[in-house]
Amino acid sequence: MSQNRSSNNLVVPQATAALDQLKYEVAQELGIAIPQDGYYGNMVTRDTGSIGGNITRRLVTIAEQQLAGRY
Template sequence: MAGQNQSRGSRSNNLVVPQANAALQQLKMEAAQELGVTIPQDGYMGNHTSRETGSLGGYITKRLVQMAEQQLSGRSNL
């Protein structure tokens, strides 16, 4: 079964480049603002619906893919 080797409560989405954390947080805030999702100051998203958090995650993924495609094609606007 998936996740058997992980201790209880550990996160499986560890950043490969920890220095990218600030940029990812900024992207999350921008995406939330564009979608009209309010992110609480403490970061706890447990009071949000699955639809809200799922749409936010999907939108962030879409933006990351677009950024990667632009970089690979040499049209980086970063």
């Protein structure tokens, strides 16, 4: 696994594996190869931003669906 140097802390630490899986799924859909060594320094900023933006979009959609199901 890659080293996480982010200052962001997950509310549910067990979600790390699910978020990593989502990252790889989104990258594959966009046709972007994620480095296996975990070093993103050689990736284009536009690619990493696209991955992050699509992850956020998907997470918001999931949250909206869950909220709609509760009410």
